[in-house]
Amino acid sequence: MIPSLLPTYNRAPLSFVQGEGSWLTEADGRRFLDLGAGIAVNALGHAHPELIAALSAQAGKIWHLSNLYQIPQQQALADKLVEETFAQTVFFTNSGTEACELAVKMARKHWHDKGQPERVEIITFEGSFHGRSAAGIAAAGSEKMTKGFGPILGGFTHLPWGDHEALRAAVSETTAAILIEPVQGEGGIRPLPDQCLKGLRALCDETGALLILDEVQCGVGRTGKLFAHEWAGITPDIMMVAKGIGGGFPLGAVLATEAAASGMVAGTHGSTYGGNPLACAVGLKVMEIVSQPAFLAEVNARAGGLRQKLEGLVAAHPDVFEEVRGTGLMLGLKCKVAPADLVAAGYEAGVLSVPAADNVVRLLPALNITECDISEAVARLDKAASAVSEGLKA
């Protein structure tokens, strides 16, 4: 018999009743250090007092307003994003996958309105993840995501990761945009080297193709800059944001330049909940905190400390780990064992991590995780690795 919850997830037998900072607690009082942060969503940890205050204050006033009306919280968050980034305009969604839908529509509409309706092709990369909608799975293109779901949305070209020749050859007069994650998340924490991001920008400038960056997982302070592309000193034409920006409240956004967004006039797109007052009140508070240079400096300091400790962990367990990879607080432990085994051993040791492709275990802690919690988390990962190692010998 099918469970009352559609069984699309293999859920761990863990059930949390309270969160605080980087800690999650089960009903029986067992505490876990959370290095998954809801897959990079709880950017400021659990139960952050300022986010609770922002949400509670808004909850006492208005929960929902149609986009038929002015929504001041939405306007304030858009202004803040425009102030802090390359973007001149913002559309709010409830998720990353909805941001992907709009990014693809926006790029195609741009060329349609410029009198080049044949420019519909979007170039994407193997190992990428852009969400589970029809456009999202078509963009990623893997069989795992698309098989069995009927005709796949057309107009996507999938290229191998890191093949510069193939990329150059693939861009043509029908290319609308190149879509890429500056740091692949689900694909196994694979950062795109700064040189490559610069090269992509140059290629787009040369050919006119729009550069769409998916910063749903790597954005909002995760890499130690407000957005990951800032490390390369380039800007995209369109950017997808979600996960961390809501700090745990469902919120996503598409940021764009005026030129890229030129086709999106009244009536061309919409969302009932997108830019909801509750979500935007929380999102504005997240942005106010994360965009502070001092906060980002702290993220980089913590990231350096965590990385150093993880290098030690890898060196101590050469039978379990291959390497540490990633950037900022978006780190991966490349494993020689099944990542699920390490994650499961982590549950026993009281630490939460997230498996990814390419045999990687992801560590995406809250951006404000304390030094003390980092030390404790690595000690628990060490315990988990020892248990996995014992299992290999047995």
Ligand SMILES: *Cc1c(COP(=O)(O)O)cnc(C)c1O
């Ligand atoms: C999670 C994710 C998405 C999809 O976001 P949802 O909010 O789950 O729809 C898209 N792109 C990337 C890079 C992601 O990590």
